[in-house]
Amino acid sequence: MRLVIILSGFLPAFASELDKADTAWILVSNALVTLMVIPGLALFYAGLSRSKSAVNTLSMSIVGFAIASVAWLILGHSLAFGKDFLGFVGGLDKALLSSVSINSLQGTIPEYLFVSFQAAFAGVSLALISGALIERLKFSAWLVFSLLWVLLVYAPIAHWVWGGGFLAKDGALDFAGGAVVHLNAGVSALVGALILGARKESSILPHSLPLTAVGTGLLWVGWFGFNAGSALSSGAIASIALLNTNLGASAGLLGWMLPEWVIRKKPTLLGMMSGAVAGLVGITPAAGFVMPADAIIIGFISSAISFFFVTYLKHRLYVDDALDVFGIHGISGLIGAILTGIFATKSVNDSINVLPNQLFIQIKSCIAVAIYSAIMSALIFLLIKAIFGLRSKEEQALDISLHGESAYNIGGKT
Amino acid sequence: MRLVIILSGFLPAFASELDKADTAWILVSNALVTLMVIPGLALFYAGLSRSKSAVNTLSMSIVGFAIASVAWLILGHSLAFGKDFLGFVGGLDKALLSSVSINSLQGTIPEYLFVSFQAAFAGVSLALISGALIERLKFSAWLVFSLLWVLLVYAPIAHWVWGGGFLAKDGALDFAGGAVVHLNAGVSALVGALILGARKESSILPHSLPLTAVGTGLLWVGWFGFNAGSALSSGAIASIALLNTNLGASAGLLGWMLPEWVIRKKPTLLGMMSGAVAGLVGITPAAGFVMPADAIIIGFISSAISFFFVTYLKHRLYVDDALDVFGIHGISGLIGAILTGIFATKSVNDSINVLPNQLFIQIKSCIAVAIYSAIMSALIFLLIKAIFGLRSKEEQALDISLHGESAYNIGGKT
Amino acid sequence: MRLVIILSGFLPAFASELDKADTAWILVSNALVTLMVIPGLALFYAGLSRSKSAVNTLSMSIVGFAIASVAWLILGHSLAFGKDFLGFVGGLDKALLSSVSINSLQGTIPEYLFVSFQAAFAGVSLALISGALIERLKFSAWLVFSLLWVLLVYAPIAHWVWGGGFLAKDGALDFAGGAVVHLNAGVSALVGALILGARKESSILPHSLPLTAVGTGLLWVGWFGFNAGSALSSGAIASIALLNTNLGASAGLLGWMLPEWVIRKKPTLLGMMSGAVAGLVGITPAAGFVMPADAIIIGFISSAISFFFVTYLKHRLYVDDALDVFGIHGISGLIGAILTGIFATKSVNDSINVLPNQLFIQIKSCIAVAIYSAIMSALIFLLIKAIFGLRSKEEQALDISLHGESAYNIGGKT
Amino acid sequence: MKKIEAIIKPFKLDEVKDALVEAGIGGMTVTEVKGFGQQKGHTEIYRGTEYVIDFLPKIKIEVVVRDEDVQKVIDTIVKSAQTGRVGDGKIFVIPVEEVVRIRTNERGEAAI
Amino acid sequence: MKKIEAIIKPFKLDEVKDALVEAGIGGMTVTEVKGFGQQKGHTEIYRGTEYVIDFLPKIKIEVVVRDEDVQKVIDTIVKSAQTGRVGDGKIFVIPVEEVVRIRTNERGEAAI
Amino acid sequence: MKKIEAIIKPFKLDEVKDALVEAGIGGMTVTEVKGFGQQKGHTEIYRGTEYVIDFLPKIKIEVVVRDEDVQKVIDTIVKSAQTGRVGDGKIFVIPVEEVVRIRTNERGEAAI
Ligand SMILES: Nc1ncnc2c1ncn2[C@@H]1O[C@H](COP(=O)(O)OP(=O)(O)O)[C@@H](O)[C@H]1O
Ligand SMILES: Nc1ncnc2c1ncn2[C@@H]1O[C@H](COP(=O)(O)OP(=O)(O)O)[C@@H](O)[C@H]1O
């Protein structure tokens, strides 16, 4: 399996000159990927939470990104991109970036930039998980989880796929992290919500859809850096990836809105926004591999399936995945990875091989990621539960009890 | 007439090599133009709406952008940039981008990127119109309008000007779409508001100026991509366009604030934000053609004229242009296009010719755009009115009745 | 003293060809720096204000940026980068950019772009100050102050350091404006709050933390342009500056959260956000000079010191620095500048010299900036006080009395 | 003296206020409330799950008047707030034993 | 007729409403209020400064009923709103002299 | 027992609360309301159109007290809420027939 080989595949192996244009584009992409969480995802999630837990919801995304950034530098990057150890994990040679210097390159861009870009991916993946756990998780438990998950779950999977690990040889296609990021985060979120247990009063009555709209917009735009930046260079592949990303989002929006409108009689704004995100997730593994017309199909289908899952199947799971992290990122990540096997074509990207059994390879790689993610995340959650406990005592006044703050003080003390 | 010849004019006709730096800048510009609507304009408009219609206001901008993106790929781009048919519209040779490949170039950037960038312009233009129609339009009517307007109004006008159509030979100057985007959208908005009729209770008491401020900021920053990206390359023209864009916004802010302060006694925040947008509109057709000091003059004058129009003349029109789309985009687009004829200079941009009768050419091109836009938009609105109806039944509870949602649930169910 | 010599230092003196990739990156950086204020800082501050003064708080940042933009073009840029006059200020040769043409270069980028980028720095610096003055300053007084401060305080200091003035020869290191921007703004803010006097009811009960979170996120992302853009080129220095900036923010977040949690028992969201900003300030002078591991230390320490200052020492100052502009920007700017002297290394950036007495040089340069900033700002404030008066009469209804608007009209007149 | 409390539909507020002012009423106090009654609530939809909102937004108007004005005020409110559809609201009349104007410390009817 | 005003904890609202409906009450009006009493407020922290929030969020329910229903309604509210912890709230009974249904202009008990 | 309802200027809330506490009052309930009266509303401007805002933000304080405390409470409120300018607000005294403490089911004066 070779999930996102394109991340390096696109760069000829002998590339060894810094390209300033490629560097400029990845500098920007790095900023855009950051924008996805800081403040994109934080707002997307906070708008959907109750106003009395909005502070905690914001805090989890933001602190998660910060912890991932620091942990990535100290150890994570080395576990992902250090010298390969049995195909499973990187060595410690890049801990604290000890073997990286100002002149090191990764392809045509400075290695420092590559490290920073990868750290942002780790931060996005981690922050996604928080959506399943809001309104009842202890803040300290989230901090410990963040650290362990980035190092023990995310970094190894990234290694398998992008760091020359065992999946890298199998030929699976994953342009920007459909499996590594979205399926992985979705599965961890599901497992976490299961172990954490349901909220006493589980509902999603968003306290502010305009806040969620700010988040959706920043996710959409930031995703251009996530997907088109995954070309790791400026040029034709980045261009088609960006075009496809926008089409995936747009078709995803319609792929949720239309069935919802027909079946449930109203086209909701939250449905449109959820659909746009689902479409973005679906196109992520395919962005630099498929024709634009196919991007529309992928975005539409992934989103429609997420819609049906969230609306009709989710309740059967009896898991309080509060903001549908599994339903949107897990499901659409999976569908996108599978559809990539069907639609990827050498005529778009001649650096890839589409094998006869590509569909099978895609499914196999998803299973590997999902199983590892589920088991390891479960272990981490159970460990924290045993040592510190997971549940916050006070759900009625979470923000006050955990952070001593209220999100809003309108008309309060004058 | 040749409105935005610079869009291609700046690139030597023989350019046929991909330039990675130009590509990087247009990738970014594409992201910035998207940011203008998703979520910029959506928030700008939603903040100005009543809280009970904020969901619908957000939805119109967002779904409009998505529809424009998909429609542009399927047919719009071909109607604008396909093989010329009688100087009026493009042929069907680029429908579904059938004749575009990963190696196709437009100037020095991949054609796929050019398609994506153009799609974003179509999305911005369409979304602008919604501001005149809020708080009473049926959502289904907006969807049908979106599709038809992009294909039948926007794409042909883009063809005349940027696709080698009949206006392209006349020598008119329009750097980034003062006429194609803003005048066009403003006129369509006015016609739409007229046919749709006034709200039962027409007022603009913004429900959240902070939300409008988020939108204003993202519009301002996104506009750098809109204008400086219209150079279609990285370099001196993009640089002066960016400088001028910021000056246009800043002077526009002052050009509304100062007369308002003097005449109406208070400098309002909404006035400052409206003025910044008006200044941005005004500088749009001139951004890459004029000296920075003149950019200040253009921004200030366009904005001041929009202020006088909105404050004193608007009421005489008896049209409920709810958020002043015509007053700001129509008027400042027109003024900017005319002032471009006065201030454009070869010493800034030696790829243009400033003809002795330039002013006359500018006016003529605006008239052509305005007439076509008015007639076609009227036909589309009347057609939809006849078949589906335009007005939503329930204005008192628009969000609930159309979308089944409320924008805010603060202090709701727990 | 040579504060930010790197701004030009990184570019070989003989560079005289336009580099399109460098230009692309600085075009983007310019957009990002704008995003820091429009709407970043405006929202950051407005969320922390009372809802009844949010309009005024937003207005100050936005109008300040606009005034700085116009003033910079007309005179400011010339005072900073015109022909040196006694090492203290630039001449009038660049007033209205009279000696700049479309072909002028600054290093490898168009001079017009350099002007625009510098103007945005002036705008950020000015807007920062407003946070100390909210909820009682007359709006007209702010406008006059804006104009005078940019021309008389900011431009000369920028000249000393970046325009070849007397500090430029001393060897001080300041990568992106720790002293010129943050220390300077922090000191001016303190002096202003002192002269203006305390609010009748001074408190910081933020009316909307989600709004502040939007602002924090846009500041964080925009800062990538501020710091990595200060390399004035795309490449390895920009890359490490971006990596370090993100680490500074992340470590800063933790550097406030951890002591707060230990000492004051709760990790607040506002603390995390304040810490991220403090960390960003701290890393600003060091971003392109230090190893990533040291960036973590710098971010953590600056932020922790700001935390202790704001929590324990601030009250002893008896100055109503409403939003802690001095506590965060002044203090962390100072700490960052000093730590730069300790951690800067030629192995990261071989265009610099780290002198044996570097620490001393850093401190000296900070003192020079602080003293000039304090005296000049005091003079400007006192002058305005004498002529127009500084205090708004009505503090209970500031937005209504100054702007005739309320930030929110939810559930108002229908 | 009596306090007249009227629960009305929010969009009627301006009309009722104008009618009261015309009828010579010089002051009133208004509160946003939520009402539950015969009028059916609506349903809100989020990601396919429906939530029934029982409590509808209403406005409570409180006017304190002299005894002789009670009937006039009731009639004025009924006339201006009526739409004839379910949910128009109620009026309650409650005895008031004393009124004080804080500004002047006047008491009784003079303070109204 | 009487107006029963109950100040309760917000999270009890649904329970109290359901109990009242079960007890045959057809209408009520609800207001978000802030209460001050024996229950201690909490502290909010901003940049190291602590703010004591004295006033806690409470819900005020108003139900107007016939005289004979007063005891039943009081008991229903007490039962459904009680947690046994400080801050459960109060019930006040206030005389009402007249009730009007705006829709129909009905008066008295028929209008409740 | 009586319910004392005071409509006051919002920024006076803390002062009034402190004065009442000092006077021995152990509980009160506070609501944000909008008031219309002799105090003139203000004008807001949006894109050149002026909107007159008639209703001004006020705070309603409700305190239920024993009969013998009524005068003291009125005086305390008048003293602490007075600015002497128009719009200071009103106090209304309303009879209360029964009080219940939900937590303990205590009745009458003991429940206040
Ligand atoms: N018994 C009651 N006590 C207090 N308020 C009531 C009562 N009954 C109705 N209300 C209020 O009056 C409003 C309208 O009542 P409803 O029964 O819906 O219609 P109608 O006024 O047409 O009879 C309700 O929303 C509620 O606020
Ligand atoms: N004298 C009073 N007048 C009006 N409201 C009161 C009074 N005393 C208490 N309340 C209301 O009842 C609520 C609960 O009272 P509190 O003293 O905290 O606990 P308990 O109800 O258990 O006695 C208060 O928050 C306040 O809203």
Ligand SMILES: Nc1ncnc2c1ncn2[C@@H]1O[C@H](COP(=O)(O)OP(=O)(O)O)[C@@H](O)[C@H]1O
């Ligand atoms: N008749 C009334 N009934 C109920 N509330 C009233 C009445 N008159 C005044 N109020 C309330 O008292 C507030 C202050 O009244 P106003 O006439 O403005 O000034 P003043 O208290 O100085 O007489 C009003 O805003 C309103 O909330």
